[in-house]
Amino acid sequence: MLPVMSRDQCLEAFRKMLLIRRFEEACIDAAAKQQVHGHYHVYIGQEATGVGVMSVLDKGDFVHSTHRNHGHLLARGADPDRALAEIFGRATGYSGGKAGTLHGCAPDLNFPLSSGIVAGILPISTGTAYALKYRKLPNVSVVFFGDGAMEEGAAYEALNLAALWKLPVIFVCENNTAEVERKPGGAQYHAPNMSIVELTDIARIMGMNTGIVDGLDMGAVWTAARDARERAIRGEGATFLEVRTHTWPGGQYPTLVTGRTDIRHTWNGEVPAEFSKHEKWFRRNDPVLSIARELLTLGMAKQAEIEKLDAEVTRAINEAVKFANESPFPPVEEALTHVWPH
Secondary structure: OOOOOOHHHHHHHHHHHHHHHHHHHHHHHHHHOOOOOOOOOOOOOOHHHHHHHHOOOOOOOEEEOOOOOHHHHHHHOOOHHHHHHHHOOOOOOOOOOOOOOOOOOEHHHOEOOOOOOOOOHHHHHHHHHHHHHHOOOOOOEEEEEEHHHHHOHHHHHHHHHHHHOOOOEEEEEEEOOOOOOOOOOOOOOOOOOOOOOOOHHHHHOOOOEEEEEEOOOHHHHHHHHHHHHHHHHOOOOOEEEEEEOOOOOOOOOOOOOOOOOOOOHHHHOOOOHHHHHHHHHHHHHOHHHHHHHHHHHOOOOOHHHHHHHHHHHHHHHHHHHHHHHHOOOOOHHHOOOOOOOO
């Protein structure tokens, strides 16, 4: 379902989902041309989560992310030109080309450097929440992380302190292995070393408010995030949300195995023959197509409007690719500036 927002707000949320999708497709194309240095992760399949959460935040709130940060940045409102330039290692990027893809940031949007270390960002976000509470600011710290982070000690420590001190932090665990059978000691959550059945059990035992949300339902994500933020602002402490999404078939080493998204599949119901083995993706699991279908079904948009919106977003991403490619690399003499000394 769509969030309880105005038509214009719903269309803006959908525009951001499209922006993330076209941005990630551009990254995959660029990587094939050796323009993305090192390994990278894309946000395809999780767009409704990032956009749903960001839609309830205030500009004074802080957002913390992980190695899969592109979608979070764009959902927060980051400039796609500068975000892509950063991924390409160019001087015009948000960090002058030094953060690359794994440590994306947008300081002007209260989006500090992301962490490529699994669970490494959770203590940082908890510290941010402590600072907000100490300063008596009416804001929250939001942190996104994957289900694999729950295997790390840093996650337990961060959750414990957030619960103990009733800090204004929202933990958003994006579980993209939700379709895997859930049993203790099974191969879910990336590795067979979790003794729990539900990820929320960990936060619940600490007395923290928890919720399990369908990641394809942007309205459910929006509602859960809104409620969590309101609780935090009232001084009722942290919330742990497990948002269950479905793994995009493109895999850990991204390739466009489902092709470049054709928005017309929203209304023609087509599953191209070459992608027939991924039928579930086209018919059910693609959040971009799912939200577009809802907009049409509810009469909030017409086919022509959706096609026009997609064309505008595609044009913006093409311009971002051009900007990034034409931007200079940072000068060699700046290699050791803005870095921690050994």
